[in-house]
Amino acid sequence: MPIQVGDQIPDVDLFENTPATKVNMKTLCTGKKVVLFAVPGAFTPGCSKTHLPGYVKDADSIKGKGVSEIVCVAVNDPFVMSAWGRDQKTDGKVRMLADPSAAFTKALELQTDLPPLGGVRSKRYSMLIDNGIVKELNVEPDGTGLSCSLSTNLKV
Template identity: 70%
Template structure:
């Protein structure tokens, strides 16, 4: 799940021992949200079908990648503003050294593929599904949105350089459209 250099992993054995010593109390391992300077977790996402796994660390290894996440495919803010902004700015971002632009949502890969087709993302934005929310949970950037089915991603964007977070923009309310839009990224050369 996490690379062996992640400080959190060093804490797990200690917490496990504490749980065994304190049989009456329960210890919950809480994570802090990912931050600038952290390595991405090695989690598989899916592109177009459940058979096409894409490991996030392998995808971002040795290159600059823009990754943004949305609460749900086909939702109004995501479809009218968020995704279209990245599609429209794809050529400009790639000219500035971005190798890949990735959209992630807690949806199934077929839904993400259909949403991408509707917005002509081919060759511009890769549409990756996180069906169980494993990636979003590992980043600790999830939120509960019952009208959208429960657990979803907060709306955020990040610039990743060689699997390390270089810039992170999380919407203050988790769903708004202010700091995570394509034109708000500050791409460093």
């Protein structure tokens, strides 16, 4: 069963900038509020034109409501996520974390098979996590659309 409101974030490592920099999601989310959103792929049209830019634009407002971190996750390698972050000017606003083997995505049971993008990818979703517990979860009904997971729809 996919992750639900009230569940704990799984103890899975993601990667930031390089394969050498592990970020444990359970540790990252302990003792603070974190907004996490996932996209099907870096540099894809909807992700680059709408989804990520919305969180970058709204980062100060979101963090002003007591959120410590805003995290973007995609089933891509850390070098791609880092390059996409530079392209989208996320520095200091949104952390770009790679889930190269989809381990985190599968632990959440929010994976989808998108052969044109290389196979297993993440569904598009957003969540508010408070001290490691999911408080709000917005999964796109079709897994990839741009409606409920946008930054403007998150009730922080």
